[in-house]
Amino acid sequence: MIEVEDVxxxxxxxxxxxxGVSLEIQDSEFVAIMGQNGAGKTTLVKHINGLLKPTKGxxxxxxxxxxxxSVATLARKVGFVFQNPDHQLFSETVEEEISFGLRNFxxxxxxxxxxxxxxxxxxxxxxxxGVSPFMLxxxxxxxxxxxxxxxxxxxxxxxxxxxxxxxxxxxERLRQFITQLNRQEKTVIIVTHDIEFVAExxxxxxxxxxxxxxxxxxxxxxxxxxxxVSQASVVLPEIAQIFLKLADLGFPKEVIDVYEAGRLxxxxxxxxx
Amino acid sequence: MAIIEAxxxxxxxxxxxxPAFEDVTIKIEKGEFILLTGPSGCGKTTLCRCFNGLxxxxxGGRLEGGITVAGLKVADNPIYELxxxxxxxxxxxxxxxxxxxxEKDIAFGLxxxxxxREEIREKVDWALKTTGIDDLRDRPPYELSGGQQQRVAxxxxxxxxxxxxxxxxxxxxLDPLGAKQIFAVIHNLNRDLGxxxxxxxxxxxLTAKYANRVVIMEKGRVVLDDEPQKxxxxxxxxxxxxxxxxxxxxxxxxxxxxISLSKIPLGSEEAYQAIREVLAA
Amino acid sequence: MSMxxxxxxxxxxxxxxxMDPRAKFFYVCVLFAVAVMFNQMVPLLVLFIIQIxxxxxxxxxxxxxxxxxxSALFAIMIFAxxxxxxxxxxxxxxxxxxxxxxxxxxxxxxxxxxxFSIFFxxxxxxxxxxxxxxxxVPYELCFAFTTAVRFVPVLAEEAQTIMDAQKARGLELEGGxxxxxxxxxxxxxxxxxxxxxRRSLELAETMESRAWGANKKRTNLYVLKASQKDxxxxxxxxxxLAGSIYISAFVKVPSLTEVLLV
Numbered sequence: 001m002i003e004v005e006d007v008x009x010x011x012x013x014x015x016x017x018x019x020g021v022s023l024e025i026q027d028s029e030f031v032a033i034m035g036q037n038g039a040g041k042t043t044l045v046k047h048i049n050g051l052l053k054p055t056k057g058x059x060x061x062x063x064x065x066x067x068x069x070s071v072a073t074l075a076r077k078v079g080f081v082f083q084n085p086d087h088q089l090f091s092e093t094v095e096e097e098i099s100f101g102l103r104n105f106x107x108x109x110x111x112x113x114x115x116x117x118x119x120x121x122x123x124x125x126x127x128x129x130g131v132s133p134f135m136l137x138x139x140x141x142x143x144x145x146x147x148x149x150x151x152x153x154x155x156x157x158x159x160x161x162x163x164x165x166x167x168x169x170x171x172e173r174l175r176q177f178i179t180q181l182n183r184q185e186k187t188v189i190i191v192t193h194d195i196e197f198v199a200e201x202x203x204x205x206x207x208x209x210x211x212x213x214x215x216x217x218x219x220x221x222x223x224x225x226x227x228x229v230s231q232a233s234v235v236l237p238e239i240a241q242i243f244l245k246l247a248d249l250g251f252p253k254e255v256i257d258v259y260e261a262g263r264l265x266x267x268x269x270x271x272x273x
Numbered sequence: 274m275a276i277i278e279a280x281x282x283x284x285x286x287x288x289x290x291x292p293a294f295e296d297v298t299i300k301i302e303k304g305e306f307i308l309l310t311g312p313s314g315c316g317k318t319t320l321c322r323c324f325n326g327l328x329x330x331x332x333g334g335r336l337e338g339g340i341t342v343a344g345l346k347v348a349d350n351p352i353y354e355l356x357x358x359x360x361x362x363x364x365x366x367x368x369x370x371x372x373x374x375x376e377k378d379i380a381f382g383l384x385x386x387x388x389x390r391e392e393i394r395e396k397v398d399w400a401l402k403t404t405g406i407d408d409l410r411d412r413p414p415y416e417l418s419g420g421q422q423q424r425v426a427x428x429x430x431x432x433x434x435x436x437x438x439x440x441x442x443x444x445x446x447l448d449p450l451g452a453k454q455i456f457a458v459i460h461n462l463n464r465d466l467g468x469x470x471x472x473x474x475x476x477x478x479l480t481a482k483y484a485n486r487v488v489i490m491e492k493g494r495v496v497l498d499d500e501p502q503k504x505x506x507x508x509x510x511x512x513x514x515x516x517x518x519x520x521x522x523x524x525x526x527x528x529x530x531x532i533s534l535s536k537i538p539l540g541s542e543e544a545y546q547a548i549r550e551v552l553a554a
Numbered sequence: 555m556s557m558x559x560x561x562x563x564x565x566x567x568x569x570x571x572x573m574d575p576r577a578k579f580f581y582v583c584v585l586f587a588v589a590v591m592f593n594q595m596v597p598l599l600v601l602f603i604i605q606i607x608x609x610x611x612x613x614x615x616x617x618x619x620x621x622x623x624x625s626a627l628f629a630i631m632i633f634a635x636x637x638x639x640x641x642x643x644x645x646x647x648x649x650x651x652x653x654x655x656x657x658x659x660x661x662x663x664x665x666x667x668x669x670f671s672i673f674f675x676x677x678x679x680x681x682x683x684x685x686x687x688x689x690x691v692p693y694e695l696c697f698a699f700t701t702a703v704r705f706v707p708v709l710a711e712e713a714q715t716i717m718d719a720q721k722a723r724g725l726e727l728e729g730g731x732x733x734x735x736x737x738x739x740x741x742x743x744x745x746x747x748x749x750x751x752r753r754s755l756e757l758a759e760t761m762e763s764r765a766w767g768a769n770k771k772r773t774n775l776y777v778l779k780a781s782q783k784d785x786x787x788x789x790x791x792x793x794x795l796a797g798s799i800y801i802s803a804f805v806k807v808p809s810l811t812e813v814l815l816v
Contacts, residue, residue: 075721086748104725148723164446245541245545249552331759
């Protein structure tokens with residue numbers, strides 16, 4: 001379980017990025033931290049794997065404060081996939097890249113081999129085992145970075161803006177993948193500003209603005225509230241925009257899914273005839 | 274005469290085993306707004322680099338077939354000549370700004386062309402105003418947000434007053450609000466200044482409503498080239514898996530269940546209007 | 555703040571900042587020449603003191619003190635080395651003269667650091683690049699210079715991000731023997747270099763797309779015009795140079811001991 005207690009954080013250059021954020025994330029949850037660029041989303045999640053330590057307040061993972069652990073120790077439990085895979089890739093082959101984390105954490109060679117095979121298979125990268133990661137396409141490199149983090153089987157997986165530059169098929173695959181991770185009882189936290197992606201996945205949403213947590217709760221509730229959305233400087237999902245305008249005709253406002261929208265409309269059209 | 278005309282265009286990268294795109298035949302008229310989309314790896318990014326000569330002059334490789342832009346044959350003209358007619362805005366805002374102030378960056382292209390100082394000054398001022406960033410004039414690039422940087426990049430291209438501007442996924446690194454602002458700027462350039470726009474994008478929900486034509490590529494070929502409503506409500510688009518706007522998908526769902534809206538919506542406003550009509554009836 | 559902040563441009567609106575870099579550079583060169591001319595403490599002290607008004611007018615005291623503090627270590631080393639070598643090999647008469655000589659060498663170093671620090675603190679890289687251009691340095695070099703300066707903060711941030719990303723994969727950067735430490739930096743250096751190459755490719759694409767190389771004669775939005783103040787500085791520098799040459803040739807400069815004993 002992850003506990004963030006009244007955390008304040010100021011960067012060395014004086015920017016106050018977090019102004020009193022409190023949050024609790026249970027095991028196996030799927031949470032989306034949302035907000036405008038600069039709202040403090042990435043700053044917040046960097047506290048969870050100990051890259052940043054709070055200026056004030058406390059962050060605990062499984063009842064141990066992050067200040068009492070090194071980043072390497074925390075990383076064993078909390079995997080963090082950075083936005084740009086090119087900030088991580090450096091090995092001669094995909095295989096070596098994936099074993100990097102495993103080696104750092106002191107796994108035995110035999111186990112490393114097993115885990116590498118497993119991770120390659122999980123992310124459809126087996127054919128690229130001996131290929132240099134620099135030769136792969138952007139989407140493939142993202143998968144290698146993800147594989148290299150999942151390889152050591154962390155309990156928590158944090159994905160920082162995983163949908164940037166992805167086409168809709170890749171996003172759909174990502175969505176299914178996250179569902180799979182959740183089923184394996186992993187806690188998944190994504191930092192994103194992709195409203196439509198969140199509308200498809202419907203995780204628990206934590207909405208941030210200017211270093212503070214504005215609101216948190218079900219995606220359907222948060223993303224359809226026009227006041228919250230405008231305060232956070234994000235946009236309403238397309239479907240929600242339509243239904244907001246239809247509210248005066250008695251339609252429910254908290255609709256973000258195309259199929260649900262379609263069914264509701266069909267019902268109404270059916271009544272009319 | 275079309276402002277861009279490509280016939281049977283095929284291109285293979287120097288280290289490529291297969292062509293990045295094949296047999297592309299396309300005609301673009303002055304003032305059009307083309308939305309170019311398709312799954313990753315379909316060749317759209319490579320194709321748009323043919324418009325200003327980066328392919329073949331910068332990248333090398335083998336370009337077969339012919340392409341003419343603003344009356345110039347791309348293969349026979351150097352990039353600096355083509356760049357005066359076709360501007361290009363890239364994905365990463367950070368790597369398009371070199372100077373230590375916004376003003377100097379916008380002036381860069383004109384300085385390269387040897388334009389006299391007073392003229393540079395005029396065009397820089399005009400570009401700043403047109404993109405709405407006059408207040409950022411003296412700022413250094415690292416102080417700006419991604420959205421502001423991208424607007425500086427657009428202004429830098431605009432200052433050279435090209436007839437065509439190509440945008441290669443310009444909002445990849447921006448949040449939805451920042452993206453919307455950029456698309457609004459692009460729309461204004463097309464509508465008010467008559468600049469021919471080619472926009473490569475995945476975010477069709479934010480952009481389809483501005484385009485008069487959608488071109489969908491898959492595995493190196495152009496598979497669909499039609500007006501947005503027809504292209505995005507087609508079976509092919511659905512099968513290829515491009516990001517069809519939710520409003521259009523709603524239209525499709527209703528149609529499949531017997532309800533026809535009066536027109537095919539590309540955005541929430543259009544969808545709302547059409548639904549309202551049906552409900553009123 | 556680190557020692558390097560004593561050499562990083564600080565944007566302040568001051569007359570010194572607005573001066574033509576070419577004039578300022580000439581002044582720094584003259585100072586260099588004069589510092590080399592004298593072996594005695596008195597003139598070197600004078601040189602040190604006359605620069606302080608510049609620091610105050612430019613309002614960069616804090617940063618300048620940083621560079622002074624940073625150079626203290628080197629200064630001590632220079633002093634010690636000179637002291638020892640003169641003592642054992644100099645064949646000098648008195649301890650006092652050895653001390654003075656060593657002090658003077660140190661002072662020379664400090665005066666140079668002082669003047670370069672002031673120069674870089676008060677000259678924006680923009681103007682510096684422009685000065686280079688107008689001094690007929692090939693444009694490619696000037697461009698490389700200003701672009702490098704522009705990207706320093708970006709690369710620094712990227713290096714930090716890469717370190718974070720690898721730390722998050724269990725990489726320990728501290729501890730271990732020397733060889734191990736070097737090996738630990740490979741996962742940092744390789745992405746840094748690869749990304750720098752990717753970045754320069756993208757930059758090159760953008761440059762080409764903005765008609766790089768279109769005209770052999772590039773024009774410029776800005777132009778450096780030397781003002782009265784700049785000519786005054788150049789005049790002062792020349793007088794300083796001339797005066798120093800005269801003094802060092804014809805006037806017996808008192809040593810520190812002589813001054814103190816008087």
